[in-house]
Amino acid sequence: MSDALLFAPELALIVTGLALFACPIFEFRYRTAWLLAAAGGALSLAAALLTIDMSGQPFAVGIYRVDFFSQFAKAALALGFVLVAVISHRPETLDRSAWVEFPMFLLFATLGAMMMVSATELLTLYIAMELAAYPLYIGVALHRSTGNGGESATKYMVQGMIASAVSLYGMSFLYGVFGSTYFSDFVQQLPAATGQPLLWIGTALLLSGFLFKLGAFPFHFWTPDTYQAAPHEVVTYLATVSKVAAIALLCRLTALMTDVQITTLLMWLSIAAMTLGNFAALIQQDVKRLLGYSAIAHAGYVLIGVQTGAQLGFSSALFYALGYLVMSVACFLVICEVGRDSDLISIDALKGLHQRSPLMAATLLIGLFGLIGLPPTVGFIGKWFLFSAALEQGQFGLVLVAAANSVVALYYYLIVLRAAYLEEAVDAAPVSVSPWVRLTALASMAMVLVLGTFPGRFWDMAARAAQALG
Amino acid sequence: MIEQAVLYLFVGLVLLGGLMAAFARQVLYAIIGLGVALLGLSGVFLFLGSPFVAAMQLLIYIGGITVAIVFAMMLSISMAVQPPQSHRGKSALAVVAGALFFAAVFVAMRGAEFPSPAGALPADAWAISRIGHLLLNAYNVVFETLSVVLLLAIVGAILIARRERKTA
Amino acid sequence: MTLESYLALGLALFSLGLVAALSQRNLIAVLIGIELMMNAASLNFMAFNRYVVEDPAVGQVFVLIIIGLAAAEVAIFLSIILRLYRQRREIDSEHITTLKG
């Protein structure tokens, strides 16, 4: 029983998933599937929060660990899933024939992500990773448009497959070096194996799969293209849940096998990611594409925490992941609502949003303020923690670069904000926002602000989670 | 001796298939290259002590996947028949990237030391039943998950490949 | 053949697959390259299985799972290619460059 309880968040999703699987068979309406998915997500969230203090191994010893870290991450994942599920109450940019199945894909991707954060064995990790990835390939491909949907999906998948192949190749080396697939064995044998370059090459290659999910340099290329032309709801998912899982995994693996080579590499990747992302975003006209670049930059910021290889760094990265989740939800929610009828959303399309829908404009404002890193949003305190963690390691220069980067970033976020908040509408027709989305908007704003002003509790959780990484 | 020769034959097949796949001008040859490489690989697997995996490799990979690819190739039949002008610079760059990766890992590999098994392996270590046992016990989650993944893939593939309904 | 030579073979296969994935114009051929990369990893698993590991069944299971996942992957990718083909009437990697900048 206790094993089942440990597995409860996943179990909630699995059960809901099976029900969702039945939906197309019995030709339920989309609304049913949507409601089911949201409810399942909420259930899973509740389960994750309920079990947050538990720890144990529900399956065979060594392959799956439930601890504070995993449950914290799962709670975040479930939260993200619920939010995305609610937002996608009318996924117009999605191929209409696939609506009913759509929640199922997201749900299983979330399941995969949850398994990822709990997996403590290579094979489990690998399959969880793929489970988290394939539904998203499918989701991206299910764009209604006859224009760029296919291209976007193709690019995403080609790069995803290559990254996962690289990752797999890296796993094979770890398997060879340690003679085992169990993380517990890794920890045991690590002292003896540190001198092996192949070990660190393997680790580096293994990390690439997660760097890809995170959209960090040099696995960032898919981000802008896919963000731009994938269905809004799927992009929302990619920008939120996917990232959280990737960050969690990066933390777990770096904590598992820390070495100065890996952290140095990650540091350079971090610098490259934020610089590239921020600069390239400067000239973007398409909001989603812009946010894609911004995601690259944020991957860079998060890596600041990861590359410290220290507990403070991991907790700051986890905290930032949580913050980034809610900030992104706030931004993409607006995009989903405003861009319901168009596949591509240029910045001009946001003009006069404050007239068309004050709530959406406010949500976007809060979200973007968060991404810029301004108080009292979580973006500010998140960066504070990240930079603080880097300075704990004495990396003054890195923090300076990151801080300078956030100035560059300011420019493009403000351009978006300017259009939304400060310019007059071309077409002043009000945006109709459903009550559910209204609620989500308010909730996400509240979370961005609460996390930003009263971070104490959440920071403690993140710190505990990082502690659980050992 | 003959064993060695056969092994080298399989290794040769792997490399040949790889080369074909990498440098073929026509998709068909690339597919054939894949087939050859997979064939060689399953032979190598035999030599590495696992006839079961070798068989699976043959069955699923060559019998299933490659065939599926062949069907898909029918799509691009025009490209297959009339190979487009190859981009020489691009291939060169690709080779550079591949070579760089090869060199880098190779350098690291030379100095590698691997642990050797502590003692003699148990008798049934290579038995197929052991695989089944693992799949149903330690790796039951993995196994179940794989089925979910396959299911999702099938549903997804069908949805994607289905002709889009005209949206209202 | 020693473990090292198997690993070298795997590396060669991986690199060739990479070259294929990077240089072929036809997306199907790109897929083939990626399959080869995955198989290189499989080969590594099998090789380590043979020479290093205490319990060789693990590597075999790993390879089996890889094969299964590859099948799923191929299915999805092929269907995406199909969709792309229907949208663009071609699957030339060098021509799907609308999204950029």
Place this chain on the structure above:
Amino acid sequence: MPILSSILLVPILTLCLLLLMPARAVSAIRWLCALSGLAASALSLKLFFAYDSLAGGLQFSEHVSWVEGVGISYHVAADGFGTVLILLNSLVYFTGVLTMWDLGHRVKEYFVFMVLLVIGVYGVFMSQDLFFLFFFYEIAVVPMYPLILVWGSGNKDYAAMKLMVFLLAGSALLFPGLLAIYHEAGMQTFDMVALATHSFDAEFQVFCYPFIYLGFGVLAGMFPFHGWSPTGHVAAPSAVSMLHAGVLMKLGAFGVLAVGMRLLPAGAVYWAPTFSVLAAIGIIYGAFVAMRQSDFKFVIGFSSVSHMGVVLLGLNLATLGKAGADALNGAVFQMFAHGVMTALFFSTVGFIYDRAHSKTLADFGGLGSQMPRAVSLFIIAGLCGAGLPGLASFWPELLVFLAALETYPIIGVAIIGGLVLTAVYILRVFALAFYGPPNPRWEGLRTQDMRGMQLLPRAILVAVLVFFGFYPNAMLNTINQTTAALLGRF
């Protein structure tokens, strides 16, 4: 009742209420803000009088642990400087609301952002925790962007962006600097009172101080990073310029004082000669550039650069030489005096602009006979800027000049000579815009001069200027002890 939190809560509550109010209830919104400004002013006055100037030091301390894990706490307290500057902020807040009484465009949002800014400023002046200091600092900076962009005029796009880029570039320097202080101390606390007890390694101080100084200095309009300030002034609506020059720029100087000089005294001493020279250049430079401007607000903007140079010079001189107390007193006094003065400047220019829709000096000419009241107010502000005795900014300039003369005679002579330059550009404005034959284009303005409610905020500011002009002790008594305490660190 904890007075500092009450002061902070007044605008926060106002903000909450504002958000709940319908945007159409324009007059209710105005009254709410005016009342809030009045309440804040009353509380600040209470604070000003309740502050025990003989005891000095930090008073009215409130301490609540915020994020225990990393040592962030909500710790507010007021020393002499904080008390004075809080009063200044209240003053500018209240008069700023009254100045924008006639605003008609997106009123609710305007006041929301303005109140947000005010919250940030209060927070900075009372925070004793590095995190909250920076937190509020950023809160204060950010609303400038929408405020300029929506309610501004002219080249506002450019100005708003430039302002934000400069200011956040400043915070980009601060960010690592502040965190480095925290980690260097290794005390697991951001509480400045606690950090002040740690004596930092001299080498670290020398390394870190420029980041703090430059980071805050950008906001204080320090030469050569002043470019955002005049541009921003010109584009901003009048009350925003008031807040911007009146209090926002003071945040920078206050930051240098409260963080840089307090925590890194050795660094401050090490860098003081360099930064003194920069500040002195800023004083002269600002005056010269102001001489050539053709726009009211540009003149004032560059005069702010010049006057803030006095503040920064005072801060730097405080670390050197015998006249440190004078320099520091002068710097803080100048923050206050300049705040009130520029508030008056912008409030008045804004008034003229709202009626004439021009800020170009050459467009006017002889406005003195058409809008005598508005012009008189501007002249008072101008004379204050020129350092005329009897108005508040005479004293701080006197003190800083004295210190400069004692420490660096050449700088002292140069900046006292700068008084002539100040007079030149101020008088140039008078001559171009106010004196001379009346321009028939503005005859219509004769009937639109200030009256009643419009006069009130400006009159308050004038009264404050004159009061402190003749009774500087009111200021100096409050800050003397704090100054002495801070100087004890060098």
Place this chain on the structure above:
Amino acid sequence: MDTLTLALLATLSPLPAFFVALVLLNNRPSMAQAVAIFGTALALLGSVGLLLQGPTEPLRFAWFSSGQIHLQFGFLLDGMSLMFGVAVALITLCVMIYSLGYMAADPGRARYFAMLSLFAWAMLSFVYAVDLLQSFIFWELVGLASFFLIGFWYEKPEASAAARKAFLMTRIGDVGLFIGILMILPLTNNFDLPALLDPDTGLVKLAGPALSTITLLIFMGIVGKSAQFPLHTWLPDAMEGPTPVSALLHSATMVAAGVYLMARLHPLFMAAPDTLHIVLAVAAFTALLSATIAMVATDIKKVLAYSSISQLGFMLMGLAAGSLFAGVFHLITHAVFKALLFLCSGVYIHHFATNDMREIGRRGGRSLGATTLGLAIGAGALAGLPPLAGFFSKEEIFAALGHEGSTLFYIAALIAAFLTAYYTARMFFLIALPDEVVKEHHDDSHHGSPQPIVMLAPIALLAIGAVGLGFFGAAIAAQLGLVPAHHEIASMLPAVGVVILGMALAYFDYGRTAAPRRGFIAAVPALHALFVNKWYIDEFYRAVFVRLNDALSALFFAIESRFFDDGFDQVGHSAIRAGSGASRLQNGWVQFYAGATMFFVGLAALYIGLR
């Protein structure tokens, strides 16, 4: 009444008048006038009361403390300030009353009287100040008030320019003064005047060699305020203000402040011989320079203005020659007769609406008999004709110069006195003895009487002063605590001689019936041109300092716009360019993406492998 009340009355009473007249009664000029005059009258009352009480201990109150500075404010009630306070208050009151007539038609006279009150307040506070910094503050406020008064008709571009010039030129001097004052502080830690001047414990002992610098810097302020070369050019321009303002500013008050300050600090100057030489040289040169310009000026106010400059030079010479009494005595007599002269000229200007002496004369200036009489008395006093006031005070200066033994300066002073007599007489002759008188039918209806009683009464009062004040030298000296030396008749002879010579020459040039009506200097065209063009000093300043200032501001402006602004924009643009470069990497081609990725993966592997 006790001393404090009187002192407060004497200094503060115009301040509420200023405020009330400016703010509350701006639309009721007649009430504003009444309030202003009442305020100044009270001040006069106070100052007279103080004078009657006689010198007492200074009153001091703490003002503010900062660091080691402890400033105080208060009232210095010695003979000099008591006397001078009365003079200031009296002349201000005279001018105010006179203005009732002069400004009767001006719509802005509420502001005018308010500014006069402000001026009175600042000047009186300056006079009684016990603290050097307090002095400086009111010195500056005096400057401010005169700025407003000179620029009273601000709609006239000339007036506004003149006000600006006055403010700036005096400011330049003030910079020196300010530095000088601030240099004192570290030495003494306070600015208390009696303490500073104390011969044993004061600045003379403390400053040592720095005293020369300090006094020189203070003298710079005096140069600005008292319009000495090279900062004298503002004063003639300041004649753009209403004539009563000129009377006030250039007789007893504004410009006198400089001399007064020097008199106050006389012991300091006496202890710094280097400074004294410079003062003497500057003052003598100024006296000569301005006298030559006055010789050829045709504008009556310009003549008076240059004569003021010249006479201020005399006073400074007297002080610098070591005679406090000579300087102060001349200051007071000059205050009276110069005010008289200005007020008289005001009557002409008011009536004939011109400043040109020839024009005034031609149109019947002498028909205004009372005024012309006043003019004659004033001119005589200015020229130093015995037994008018100017004679005695100038005599003291000559005596001091002779006593001090610097022949050069003595001769310079004689020449200046000669020129003074010449141009004063010239002025009088041009007005009173024109070659022809054009009778015109003057419509007096809208002007009222040309010489209303409110204008004549002050003139009469001052004329009496100008006649009689000379005989009170001993009393004034007593107030200063000095005993004036008795002068031999013989020593007076050269001075009287040059005066008579000057007047005679003027009569020869302008007065007699067949006079050429052009100055003797016209015989030397180069000099004449030099004098007419005021020695080209304004032109020189414009060519050098103004242009330098313009060039510097242009330079800095260019730096601002080219370097800082454009530089920032360039940074922004290059960021954008970098952005487009970065996004060009994103070329849309998936294999390039993958290739780049794998390239970096390879690099990373190489990095690890090679370590």
